[in-house]
Amino acid sequence: MRRLNRRVRTILLAALLGALLAAFCAAALLIPESAAAPSLLDARKPPSWAHPFGTDALGRDLLVRVLKGMAVSLAVGAAASAVSAVIAVLVGVAAACGSRWVDGLVSWVIDLVMGVPHTVLIILISFALGRGLKGLLAGIAATHWCSLARLIRGEVMELRGRQYVAVSRHLGKSGGWILVHHLLPHLVPQFIVGLVLLFPHAILHEASVSFLGYGLPPEQPAIGIILSESMRYLSAGMWWPAVFPGATLVLVVLLVDRLGDSLKKILDPYSAQE
Amino acid sequence: MGRALGRLARRFFSYSVRIVTLLLAVSVISFALVTVSPIDPVQQYILGLGTAVSPEQRAEIEDYWGVDQPPAKRYLSWLGELLHGNLGQSALYRRPVADVIAERFVNSLALMLCAWVLAGVIGFALGCVMGVCHGRWPDRLLKGLCYLLSSVPTFWLGLVLLLVFAVALGWFPVGFSSPIGVRGEDVSLWQRLYHLALPALTLSLMSFASIALHTRQKLIGVLSSEYVLFARARGEGAWTILRRHGLRSILLPALTLQFASFAELFGGSVLAENVFSYPGLGSAVAAAGLNSDVPLLLGITLFSALFVCVGNLIANLLYGVVDPRIGTVEP
Numbered sequence: 001m002r003r004l005n006r007r008v009r010t011i012l013l014a015a016l017l018g019a020l021l022a023a024f025c026a027a028a029l030l031i032p033e034s035a036a037a038p039s040l041l042d043a044r045k046p047p048s049w050a051h052p053f054g055t056d057a058l059g060r061d062l063l064v065r066v067l068k069g070m071a072v073s074l075a076v077g078a079a080a081s082a083v084s085a086v087i088a089v090l091v092g093v094a095a096a097c098g099s100r101w102v103d104g105l106v107s108w109v110i111d112l113v114m115g116v117p118h119t120v121l122i123i124l125i126s127f128a129l130g131r132g133l134k135g136l137l138a139g140i141a142a143t144h145w146c147s148l149a150r151l152i153r154g155e156v157m158e159l160r161g162r163q164y165v166a167v168s169r170h171l172g173k174s175g176g177w178i179l180v181h182h183l184l185p186h187l188v189p190q191f192i193v194g195l196v197l198l199f200p201h202a203i204l205h206e207a208s209v210s211f212l213g214y215g216l217p218p219e220q221p222a223i224g225i226i227l228s229e230s231m232r233y234l235s236a237g238m239w240w241p242a243v244f245p246g247a248t249l250v251l252v253v254l255l256v257d258r259l260g261d262s263l264k265k266i267l268d269p270y271s272a273q274e
Numbered sequence: 275m276g277r278a279l280g281r282l283a284r285r286f287f288s289y290s291v292r293i294v295t296l297l298l299a300v301s302v303i304s305f306a307l308v309t310v311s312p313i314d315p316v317q318q319y320i321l322g323l324g325t326a327v328s329p330e331q332r333a334e335i336e337d338y339w340g341v342d343q344p345p346a347k348r349y350l351s352w353l354g355e356l357l358h359g360n361l362g363q364s365a366l367y368r369r370p371v372a373d374v375i376a377e378r379f380v381n382s383l384a385l386m387l388c389a390w391v392l393a394g395v396i397g398f399a400l401g402c403v404m405g406v407c408h409g410r411w412p413d414r415l416l417k418g419l420c421y422l423l424s425s426v427p428t429f430w431l432g433l434v435l436l437l438v439f440a441v442a443l444g445w446f447p448v449g450f451s452s453p454i455g456v457r458g459e460d461v462s463l464w465q466r467l468y469h470l471a472l473p474a475l476t477l478s479l480m481s482f483a484s485i486a487l488h489t490r491q492k493l494i495g496v497l498s499s500e501y502v503l504f505a506r507a508r509g510e511g512a513w514t515i516l517r518r519h520g521l522r523s524i525l526l527p528a529l530t531l532q533f534a535s536f537a538e539l540f541g542g543s544v545l546a547e548n549v550f551s552y553p554g555l556g557s558a559v560a561a562a563g564l565n566s567d568v569p570l571l572l573g574i575t576l577f578s579a580l581f582v583c584v585g586n587l588i589a590n591l592l593y594g595v596v597d598p599r600i601g602t603v604e605p
Contacts, residue, residue: 246430
């Protein structure tokens with residue numbers, strides 16, 4: 001069998017991921033709440049044809065809960081990583097184009113954010129905003145922009161030294177015009193790749209922090225919450241509420257991560273033809 | 275030699291100044307975050323007492339906490355006490371915060387040190403294997419494993435290990451740092467290590483992927499260089515080349531990377547400790563946030579920042595020692 005080239009593999013990967021995400025969204029919208037209603041007769045059933053992922057301690061179908069939970073987790077992850085990527089672009093461009101003290105300030109702030117372990121910082125921010133979804137989103141968005149901002153700062157620095165930017169300046173174009181017409185278009189690939197690669201980190205942190213009991217309220221079927229519930233029944237030998245939700249999360253994170261990596265290689269002219 | 279030492283001392287000094295300013299900023303920001311929180315710590319403190327509190331007693335507690343004072347004044351008095359080594363009283367554990375941190379940090383340090391060493395050794399060894407076998411099946415297999423492990427959430431890996439090794443096989447205990455029903459001073463070193471094994475394994479599996487992939491990348495670079503081609507032409511075998519040319523140039527950068535990863539290590543330990551009910555700093559900070567134990571939350575935040583800074587300081591100093599080109603440029 002001939003190996004498919006990277007472009008085809010990336011398209012296939014994106015299609016697979018798109019189908020999975022569509023399935024989660026459809027499940028969240030179409031499956032009625034009653035499908036995951038508690039029924040004590042069905043409680044603690046191992047996986048079977050009627051319940052492919054088994055049922056939890058209250059008799060709720062785990063497959064339905066996982067599908068709905070993934071939709072919640074994905075929405076939170078997407079929102080947080082989008083905000084984070086926008087912050088990264090703003091900060092990175094400001095650091096590269098502003099005066100020296102702006103650059104110094106930005107690098108100091110980045111050191112500061114990187115200096116506190118992310119989990120601790122998210123706990124602190126979530127505490128400040130009274131826990132809940134808002135705190136979780138703010139915490140993840142506030143901690144994930146640093147490395148992308150550094151990357152974008154370096155990129156803009158390099159672009160500003162190019163000849164066409166100098167020519168444009170001598171033609172009398174303003175700084176803002178150069179930024180919009182010459183610098184930002186070059187940042188689009190970095191931004192897209194950065195966004196896709198931020199996403200897995202954001203979902204993993206969301207699940208972790210929900211698992212610790214911050215973030216989403218217990219009645220929301222987020223993956224972290226299902227997993228933290230499953231902790232209570234582990235020693236009773238109930239393995240399915242712990243294994244299946246986590247494995248679904250890992251699958252999605254792995255696919256997104258590989259997609260981001262392939263995109264990075266395709267968009268970079270040095271490795272595009274490998 | 276004297277000049278090199280002087281340079282090292284100057285770098286050490288400038289980083290120390292940076293650490294102090296960073297820690298001050300962390301203290302200001304974390305204090306501000308706790309202050310804007312809608313959660314009332316006095317109410318939580320009173321709930322934690324477990325007894326009814328008269329309005330006079332409540333007023334006394336509020337007075338002690340300085341509720342009606344402006345935040346800036348409260349911050350300054352907190353900072354003043356902090357500089358005298360008084361971090362306040364933990365509402366959750368009913369003990370001084372400094373004592374709680376000191377006791378739990380010993381546990382966390384044991385856990386993180388085991389995981390750190392294990393991750394470094396495994397990661398470096400696997401990175402070397404991947405680099406030497408670049409493009410062949412061991413490389414592909416191990417690379418896939420690294421990608422997989424970096425997509426797995428720490429706490430879920432902990433859950434799975436717990437299921438397999440503690441519940442199904444029964445080889446390891448389910449949690450805690452010592453057997454239940456044994457007094458603290460009677461616990462033997464062996465029992466502690468036995469309870470440490472699963473959390474440490476979880477934490478090290480989480481962090482070895484980055485070091486392995488970094489080592490692989492570096493080693494591939496070294497092995498495709500011309501001096502390695504020349505060594506091969508002289509008839510040196512793969513192992514000799516790795517020992518003479520590879521290890522020397524990749525070992526210290528890998529070590530530097532390991533020291534710079536203290537933040538992820540601490541973040542991972544928060545999750546691993548919660549899964550295994552391990553009494554370290556990580557489970558304390560999660561409990562402090564959930565129970566609104568403000569002094570403990572602030573104390574651990576500052577302490578974790580200090581821990582990360584020390585790691586970065588060592589990494590930066592090592593970098594200067596390893597790479598003389600960096601040492602000559604003033605930071």
